[in-house]
Amino acid sequence: MKTKLKYIDLFAGAGGLSEGFIRAGFDPIAHVEMNKDACDTLKTRTAFHYLKENNSIEVYHNYLKGIISREELWSKIPTELINSVSNTEISAETLPFLFEKIDKQVGKSQVDVVIGGPPCQAYSVAGRARDPNGMSDDPRNHLYKYYVEFLKRYNPKMFVFENVPGILSANNGGYLDLIFKAVREAGYELDKKVLNAKNFGVLQDRKRVIIIGWRKDLNLKYPNFEEKDPQYAILKDLFSDLPKLQNGEGAWGISHYTSKTTPYLEKSGIRNGIEFTTQHIARRNNDNDLEIYKIAVNQWVNEKRRLNYAHLPERLIKHNNTTSFTNRFQVVNHDGVSHTVVAHICADGHYYIHPDVKQNRSITVREAARIQSFPDDYFFEKSRTTAFKQIGNAVPVLMAEGIANKIKELI
Structure with missing residues (x-):
């Protein structure tokens, strides 16, 4: 050999x-x-x-x-x-x-x-x-x-x-x-x-x-x-077999797939032979953020338009700064590739909102790992925050x- x-x-x-x-x-x-x-x-x-x-x-x-x-x-x-x-x-x-x-x-x-x-x-x-x-x-x-x-x-x-x-x-x-x-x-x-x-x-x-x-x-x-x-899309090819969650839901331990694998998951080696994955767990969000998430998703999915923080209804604006970082809420592209995953995802999920408005949350640890093409049996140690940071830096x-x-x- x-x-x-x-x-x-x-x-x-x-x-x-x-x-x-x-x-x-x-x-x-x-x-x-x-x-x-x-x-x-x-x-x-x-x-x-x-x-x-x-x-x-x-x-x-x-x-x-x-x-x-x-x-x-x-x-x-x-x-x-x-x-x-x-x-x-x-x-x-x-x-x-x-x-x-x-x-x-x-x-x-x-x-x-x-x-x-x-x-x-x-x-x-x-x-x-x-x-x-x-x-x-x-x-x-x-x-x-x-x-x-x-x-x-x-x-x-x-x-x-x-x-x-x-x-x-x-x-x-x-x-x-x-x-x-x-x-x-x-x-x-x-x-x-x-x-x-x-x-x-x-x-x-x-x-x-x-x-x-x-x-x-x-x-x-x-x-x-x-x-x-790439000829594939996030929602249809990368996320479709994972359990649908609301904010604050999911498991640090095992989650079973809800549908068959996709050609992309097979080809990429992300789904690699076992019948479950782990760390499909979503952050809990407050009502104010969830309302902003809905607006952001609807604008992006229906109008292909990114949310400008300064243009939100006044009651939803909680940051004094409305001139810079106006893109601080961003939806992951549903029908193409995601924008760059960075380590800041460990601080909050506002820049990585799930594109399915019915789920109304930011992405899970496992979804972030998939965007980075880690296989589903890859386990990130310690906590959700440290896992997000490790994934963003990878x-x-x-x-x-x-x-x-x-x-x-x-x-």
Whole structure:
């Protein structure tokens, strides 16, 4: 059997990028992530992959059903696999510890690829707009330096560095220049493109800067990605088999499907063989917000017109600011792809209103995960709020898989 290509995932989040690489046939050596809840999600997903490979997937399903605890689940897999997830912030102080730990995990293997994207708030246009210094003194601007240290240490054939389009304009493109300079000095050639998740079969309009690099001694290049618009729609193809809910309803545990799968759910691997999913749970909303949701949905579905907050009846306006963020209530597109899912979804659901007016609520954790193309057996640890944040920060799985397949071809 051919040896699988190996990778290290830095700033791994909940594992969207990693899941795509695993689906493309890569094998993770290590994940590094500073957020504990995201690390717990990574450990649970590591357990899933181990149990699936060893014909014991029923153990994982028992965890989803609440029959066994998380600790019992984790105890069923080798300790070194659980330990391959490092809940550590990457910094000058932690690099020696991380290198020592990952060296043991690497052993005699060759690291083929390093993947990951440093936290993007420092590069995002929204983050810079909110910060009086435009995020110029944010230490996260310099996390790329540690990424480069991993390239120097493990000498992978290629790397994938993912970030928001705002990185192109941050510091007038100065940060990008610094990244390119540091990577070239480390012995790599690289290129960047703005890729859109919807061209990879994800039902979401989500643009990301994908920097791909390769060792200078290898005759490689930036992969060629086709641009194909998805032929599917959110309501009919992505949400139709999930139980219909009102605000505040749903289950953190299992929810049974209410209809057969759809061609899109099959093709994307979102519905993947079991008869239930989890975390299909909706926020509770107050009457004022629910009235706004109804107006927003009717305007969008019937008139293809987005709600302007300033144009609401006066009795419904509760924010003093009616000149900026007037699109703070937004409906997920019912007959095409969704707008970008971001981490702010953990604060409230007003920007992600369900397009079925009869349900009159914001989207559930599972619906958000589906928009990000996570499979239905992917479980996000801890709470609804932390799950939403992990999902909003993730790289869509299908996009990651598409990138991984091209990298695999090249290597």
